[in-house]
Amino acid sequence: MTTLLPPTPPSPPSSTSPFPFTQNLIFNSSSSSTLTCKATNSSFQPHPTSNSSNPTSLITSKNPFSASPDNTLLTLLQQRKTDEAWLHYTKNLDQQLPNPTCLSRLVSQLSYQNSTISLRRAQSIIQRLRHERQLHRLDANSLGLLASAAAKGGHVLYAASIIKSMLKSGYLPHVKAWSSVVSRLASSGDDGPIESLGLFCAVTKRIRRLSNLDLVKHSRPDTAAYNAVLNACANLGDKNRFLELFSEMSEFDCEPDVLTYNVMIKLCARGDRKDLLVFVLERILEKGIPLCMSTFQSLVAAYVGFGDLVTAEKVVQAMREGRRDLCKMLREGNVEEVCLNDGDVFEKLLPNSVNWRDNEPPELSRVFEPNSRMYTTLMKGYMNAGRVTDMVRMLEAMRHLGDSESHPDHVTYTTVISAFVKQGLMDRAREVLAEMVRIGVPANRVTYNVLIKGYCQQLHIDRAEELIKEMIDTGIEPDVVSYNTIIDGCILVDDSAGALSYFNDMRARGIAPTKVSYTTLMKAFASSGQAKLANKVFDEMLKDPRVKVDLVAWNMLLDAYSKLGKVEEAKSVIERMKENGFYPNVATYGSLANGIALARKPGEALLLWNEIKQRCGMGNGEESTPSSGLLPPLEPDEGLLDTLADICVRAAFFRKALEIVACMEQHGIPPNKTKFTRIYVEMHSRMFTSKHASRARQDRRKERKRAAEAFKFWLGLPNSYYGSEWRLDSVIDDEYKSE
Template sequence: MDCYFITSCMDCYFITSSPFLRNPVPRTPPPSLSHLPTPPKCVAPSATTTPSNTLYLNKQLSAALKDRQTDKAWTSYQQFIDAELPSSTCLSRLVCQLAYQGTPLALTRAHSILSRLRKQQLVHRLDANALGLLAMATAKAGHPTPALSIIYSMLSIGHLPHVKAWSAVLSRLSTPRDALKLFHSILEHLSLSPEPALLSLSYPDVAAFNAVLNACANAGDAVNFVEIFSRMPKFELIPDALTYNIMIKFFARIERKELLVAVLEKMLAMKVAPCATSFHSLVAAYVGLGDLEMAEILVRAMSEGRQDVCALLRERSPRTTAMEFDEISSMIESLGLDISHDSSSAPLLLPKSYHPDSRIYTTLMKGYMHQGRLNDVMDLLETMEKQRDSSQPDEVTYTTVVTALVREGLMDRARAMLSEMASRKVPANRVTYNVLLKGYCRLVQMKKAEALVGDMKEAGIELDVVSYNILIDGCIVIDDSAKALSYFNEMRSKGIAPSKISYTTLMKAFASSGKPKLASKVFDEMLKDPRVEVDMVAWNMLLDAYCRLGLFEEAKSIVLRIKENGMVPDLATYGSLANAIAIARKPGEALLLWNEIKERCKDGGGEGPPPLKPDEGLLNTLADICVRSAFFKKALEIVVCMEENGIAPNKTKFKRIYVEMHSRMFTSQHASKARRDRRSDRKRAAEAFKFWLGLPNSYYGSEWRLEQFNGNVNEGDD
């Protein structure tokens, strides 16, 4: 039978002879492998490889592979230069052995082989076993993007990957869109096979369905979740406990609290025994939805060893109204759930008692923490400490308690928890220390933060990028940009790669201390760092450094760079520019900025930049500039925009500005008639603005309207 098999035992090795090889289906080229390190250069011999030499090298390579001497085989492979390549069997076996090793060096070598074959358009020289094993090893090593590209390469040349290979990749994809695309691509290629029975090893199993269902659950994608779940019976697959655990998370994500107990009941009806994770998922769902009462009921029932948990939860679950049922009826039917609340039927009982473990208790504790119920946090900790089983507190539990204490500003008690952890032989980890560090920095207790850093080093815990980011941010609070730079340089000297937060936090330090050029240098460093994606937050941080000082021309050049890089200014961009205009006293620029914002407030129907919803700070700043500069028509336009967006303008402030600065406008008796005529429209705008303020005006008793002004009036004219 034509098939292939992926196995961890390299002595079992079969070469693919899939029917797809004879009828390859062209596909879109796969994405690049930029996530992996640059492969080492091949060591080429001085003379050109001859056919006889190629035959000798093939035998040498084959012998090394047969003896499992992978490093020796790699050295032999490097002797092949230019267009000369080992046989397909040797190439595939070498990639398999490198993938099986799974080390960064081995994977880099394997991908260098693949890259070489891609350049020569000879990827088909590798069999499905080698490509599938390499994809799986790459995904497990934390590189899902290049792993995905291998799967698409396989599909493009007619190989169907083993389900364990493509599901391993699917489960590690970061976006639901990529997961769904891969899943449907596999199913599409399966449907194209004239002999489906021969390709059964590629058919999705329960683990593959769970992976794609989990992606849908994380995104709250109800349509795709229901559609994917309904496909399981077509492959003769029965949902397992993990499937229903994912369903619990899905209902929590779409905020359908009333359906959570129905999932537990469905498990029991289908004779699928719940696991500890099932109950943790339920507790986490109730906590995430803010219903701590239901979470407490469940945890209490578990601690009492009760098996009628479904009845308890059903009794207190919210009832579904007729309108709500109509909305979700098709989804409930597709998922096979029962929400009838039939009291005549016997309640479903758990097959055994399930007692809460430390993870369940800690999840409930986090719910208390987020609601500020510190006393409940401490009471639950005391309850856990009295236990003699798996529900005793662990490092996650104590870190949660420390976080709760830090949130309340009780740093001494939080610090004392480290001693309690030590007495119970629960080692504090880096996360625990980082929570304490953040508390000290937030309260501007930098001396204590530095002392804690010393304690971390004594405990053998090295600072990570999060630790340094916290310290740098603390330096901003005390306006010590020099110390912030010192921490940044110390981090890099230790080989710790700065994150996007590291760069932007340091830029913020220089911006707040009035050093925009230094902020610009940090930004340039970030642009050069291939590990960091420069987003609008970073651009706005750079822009703000110049806008704080009113350096408007420099700020305009940054906005131009933003647009040249294909990005669109956002609210923060416009807010910084408005502040710079106010400081630089350039009211004419305020008019240009307002015209741009006004256009962005319109919905262009998908054309041009996305629509903008201005906030109170931006509009207040622009209105203030216009009123101070006597641009009353523009001020009224901004007022209209504020009211349309539900923002109440500060009439008291604008009235004060008008009285102080413009109460004697248009009172000169010596102006020429021509000059008075040119100012007539501006005077009408001023009178309308006075009416809006409630001041005596020539329009008193009538409504002001923007339509009554000439649209061509230049408010800058005298």
């Protein structure tokens, strides 16, 4: 029988780890971590560590230290013997806690090691202190280092919770600590960029409250911190917020650097302003900021993103020719007039774009040669455009270039492999991998993941499995993407047991599942009709502090029950969603409607329609908003309304059916009259035709008859409004024709 991992032994309250690297751990939300003291700022000073090759030797041999346990621990830490210090700490767990100096230094050195095991050890100290209400023993330096290490290790939500807890308790984290978390959040998916903006504002707001500059000098945002939060704005496409933060840089004596303007290139790309890309480059030159290759790479990537391969090729070719008039060339390529409206954000960000015709374009200070990353970016454009031949030709040309910086690297070869995989040419993709081995360009994890995905898409799961074994044999450990890909492949071949096996193997290897891991496994169980197991996976995801459960995950759980026609269980999921602050969307209602149709419970469809009707603005009351405690407005789609109308027509709920088709027409959705006509004829053509019904029964059916006649009128069938007997079309079977 397919089961999830066995339950683990219970842990003490509030002492669970947010770093669940094995399947034997269960966790609570990391956001519950709080500090209980008030402390001033501590400088961010990383302490290098030195690990003994045999960390147990100091413990098993005669202890050379005769001092107190705290002195022994401090001596080991001063000697940078972090592993021995950790073992000494664990040996005395049943004794009194070490002093604050020892604890802070131990957490700092463990964090600085930045390995899986060291992060788990540091977190176990946090667990104990939280459980014993002694978190005030740790200083800001140690907590900041732990936050930075956790962010670097991919545990971004936990790292953010540490910074928030520090602020809540009066700590001011070092700028290198909190800005590293802001940077990781800005580049993460889901609500990461929004969380990044919130964390940045929380820190700067606290700093502004303090007038003592000496107290906040190590926490004030620097240019790198602003670059991180501006990147969040660019990822969100929020140009107004970008301008606001860009303008306040001077408040903290921060000057924009070349990376700031590289992020601005991304903002122009997200804002669909290809015409302004050249003015970002000109602004950098006007301000005398030293250029770097990343600027040119960003430009080429932006033009490739716009699908303008011609301009991207011109940039690369101009650099190959040693031209310094790149700005002039790009201006001439701006066929469309640069358009800036009054109050345009870009007018303030790029004042040089306002009267650009009055100024000569600046030249580059020196010649820049294109490197392999620029060629590779252009090759990605060829791949996206399906120009595989051009991509292969560029690869051959790169091999013969005299500049070693332009020779193809593992990223270049991986791009070629991706192109072949996209075309379904797996044999040619494997040939490229073999060539990498032959010429000594090592493939990396991304290379193998691309190939694994290709085999899974072609349903060759056995070859994907062989590739994972090959990865391990070459010293490349699969990551969560590798496992997510093959788990999804198992779903494609309807192998839920295989999907679960890989999920458990991933956790056994200490690889933390992501939201994709959980939802993919839920999808496997849902598609195989195992809704209870999908629910169990969902519950584990709720407990995992690294994963932010979103509406997609809730809808997937709902869909698992709806596919089985389990309407009550599906409705229970919706109630849980609402309790957790999630509002059902069109996909939510669509899944429930399909479940109702499968279960043949038209009464449930009426209840569902009443809720949808209110959210579509068709109710008697005013439109509801989240702030009013009711559900927000909804924009229905064709699938949802058509399913509900189908249920109502089949159940002879013609008044409700007319309401639904009116809603469809109101939202520009053409109802399928042909389908509804056929349903009516096949199921209800002989309604109200009995001559033997009692008078009382006929009176009770008047309202339904009026609704039926109105529905026939909408369908275009003969009805009482026309006063004529209706005849069925010849396409209807003879048995339904009128006599």
